[in-house]
Amino acid sequence: MPHFFAERDGDLVRITGPDARHLARSLRARPGERIAVVEPAGRLLTVRLDAVAPEEVTGRVEAEREHRPEPPVAVTLAVAMLPAASLELVLSRCTEAGAAGFLLVDADRSVARASRPERWATICREAAMLAGRLVVPPVRGPFGFAGAWRDAERPYLLDRGGRPLTPLDAGATLFVGPEGGWAPAERDLAGDRVLGLGPRNLRADTAALVAVARAIGPETVS
Numbered sequence: 001m002p003h004f005f006a007e008r009d010g011d012l013v014r015i016t017g018p019d020a021r022h023l024a025r026s027l028r029a030r031p032g033e034r035i036a037v038v039e040p041a042g043r044l045l046t047v048r049l050d051a052v053a054p055e056e057v058t059g060r061v062e063a064e065r066e067h068r069p070e071p072p073v074a075v076t077l078a079v080a081m082l083p084a085a086s087l088e089l090v091l092s093r094c095t096e097a098g099a100a101g102f103l104l105v106d107a108d109r110s111v112a113r114a115s116r117p118e119r120w121a122t123i124c125r126e127a128a129m130l131a132g133r134l135v136v137p138p139v140r141g142p143f144g145f146a147g148a149w150r151d152a153e154r155p156y157l158l159d160r161g162g163r164p165l166t167p168l169d170a171g172a173t174l175f176v177g178p179e180g181g182w183a184p185a186e187r188d189l190a191g192d193r194v195l196g197l198g199p200r201n202l203r204a205d206t207a208a209l210v211a212v213a214r215a216i217g218p219e220t221v222s
Helices: 017-026 084-097 117-131 145-151 184-190 204-216
Strands: 007-009 012-016 034-039 043-052 056-066 076-080 101-106 139-144 155-164 173-176 194-196
Touching: 012 017, 017 056, 034 056, 076 084, 076 204, 084 101, 084 117, 084 204, 101 117, 101 145, 117 139, 139 145, 145 184, 155 184, 173 204
Parallel strands: 076 101, 076 173, 101 139, 155 173, 155 194
Antiparallel strands: 007 012, 012 056, 034 043, 043 056
16 A cells, blocks of 8 residues: 555644545545555654545554655656656656656657646656655656756766766756657767766666666665
8 A cells, every 4th residue: 555645733644635535435445444644754654544535534643653765865857758658657667766856858859748747746646655755756847958958957968878877966967868869969968968877778768767776876775
């Protein structure tokens, strides 16, 4: 069962909206059952449910402990627009792996797709709940490559032939390209800020997950 976000007032916990409907209808939770609730301040609560309805779920805190799942290094993933299934996989898996946020990039070789901000936000929220994260990574864009690169904090481009990707400093933005690769002009704009994952050719969604794990560092991703 995923972790949940909730409102807390003393020992009383209240869950509303889509999460309440998910508990009541999809998971068929019942009073007396226990669920895990994450507090943004860094606490993991064990909550015993008192009442379950699609409109609202309430319960009482039975136990709590410190919970620090967020990586100490915040890395933003700037991912070129991909086919819908691949893009959604990147958002989901990289949220679980610890990406601090997402910047969607309309690269020269991107597959054009309509903007779906609500869908993307839902995917990241569900993945954050599954992973027990304290925050839901924001998704911004899509933006053109040149503007996204210019505005990014500490940008790096992921491409074959770049120097090996190792853990990055906090605040870095890692650009992962489309299935067709970066256009020459995009590669040129990156200059010497190009990192790689080795000699193997990876699908864009695979490269994104591997890159996030390496950029954050193996000791922070389980």
